[in-house]
Amino acid sequence: MDYEMDIDGGDSFVQATEAFLNWFKSLPGATFHDDIRIEDLRGKNAGRGIVATRDIEPDTILFTIPRQAIISTSTSPLPQKLPHIFSEDSNDNDAASSSSSSSSSSLQSGQGQDSWTSLILLLMYEHFRSQESPFKPYLDILPSAFNTPMFWSPAELAELQASSLVSKIGKHEADRMLTSKILPVIRANPDIFVTSASDAELLELAHRMGSAIMAYAFDMEKDDEPSQNGEEEDDEWIEDRDGRTQMGMVPMADMLNADAEFNAFINHGTESLTAVSLRKIKAGEEILNYYGPLASSELLRRYGYVTSKHARYDVVELPWTLVEQRLKDRFAVALRGDQAVWEKITKKVTEEAEDEWQDSLVLERTAPDPDSCGQFQGDAVFNSLPEELEEQVKLFLKGVKKALVSTGDKGGGVSEAALADKDTRNEIYLDSVLRALKDREGQYYGTTLEEDEQLVGNMRDGRPNTRNEMAVWVRRGEKQLLREAQGWVEGRLGEVRDKMSSRAPAGGDEPSAKRRRG
């Protein structure tokens, strides 16, 4: 991310930090513990962060943010100025469906805002107010550029190779959404959004605000009522970003960097939010929040960085078509590569599975949640394939079995009788998945896992410092997971094959005589 750099021989970064801290401390109700400080962490590509200057005990309140200091639709004057844009009735509470479901007339009038676009409007309003904005010292420390893949060049994106992250960036969708929902509101209200910016500049600014929200905003329950027994809510980080929760920019809470092991959390109270230590934090240690059990790819997509601790949550999407192709290979002789038969099977199977059908299956490790002190207990291990994958293969094999019955024995491959045997089906399942996993790894065409390991080994301090290195990190993690998955499947496959060979007479895929039907 780009932060303000030296100007006129002075360090504007340091000055902006000081101005922000003084502004924050002056807010009625704000507190900032004496034993912490905002530190310049640009040396490790982490912008600003908060560090303990002395040992801090568990359950210590590190700082307090009065709710009035949050930028949200509850605190901003903008909704009163533009009630037709911000009223509950005109809002689109489901951001996920907003781009497709909003009528063109509501888009032209700037209605149909969701929690994202509402907050973008609030931030742009404050930005254009410039010196008049009560949030100026806070806005001044928000980054002007981001490392999220939304802003990467095609060459930088190509380094992600076959990572599914590439398909999730959504640059065009974001352009469309900002152009249809943000620009019309600004243009229709020139007295409120005072700017001489061109449409292209407005779009760029809206992207910048959208990315700041992605990496900095907090989600809060809309009413922020205390719980029924009168105690304050302890809802930490709410991951739901589908527009149903209210989003807010929470100055100082968003100065905390984060990792998958962390030592502080944000407590959402009625009057204020507080940052609280989860365990003893030693002098010099960084105070870290938690963004959730995010894969490296997702951490990069939302926040523009990666860490080694998040690698345990890495995921790989396995397209069903790869598994299906390998399943078909097993019956290529028996069904003579009959395209019409395969189409019939696929149609039948997907119909039978209805909404449950998945075009791609998510592979992940079993990773225990961090404990109540924010620390890992136990390793993350790959020890299962997605249940849906097994279900879909089962359905598929059922379809194949029927096809084999109707076409009769074509004199080769796996027979219908063999498919009646559970071990045979299991063997076909695991063998096809294993081959599909290798095919998936092969889709990362540019480099091998071993080459990526070497690239990571050469990184300064053993961690990524550039976009290119972050891309290498993400794809290396995904290839590693694919290898672990292959190892696990190989193990299961070996067991099934041992079992089959210990009970079956010679004869390939045929089940034992005892089990043979018909």
Ligand SMILES: C[S@@+](CC[C@H](N)C(=O)[O-])C[C@H]1O[C@@H](n2cnc3c(N)ncnc32)[C@H](O)[C@@H]1O
């Ligand atoms: C909520 S802000 C935290 C404050 C931010 N460092 C700043 O200077 O404004 C989130 C951003 O901080 C950076 N960040 C957070 N945790 C990090 C970490 N563990 N390592 C590197 N950068 C991190 C990322 O750029 C992320 O998008």
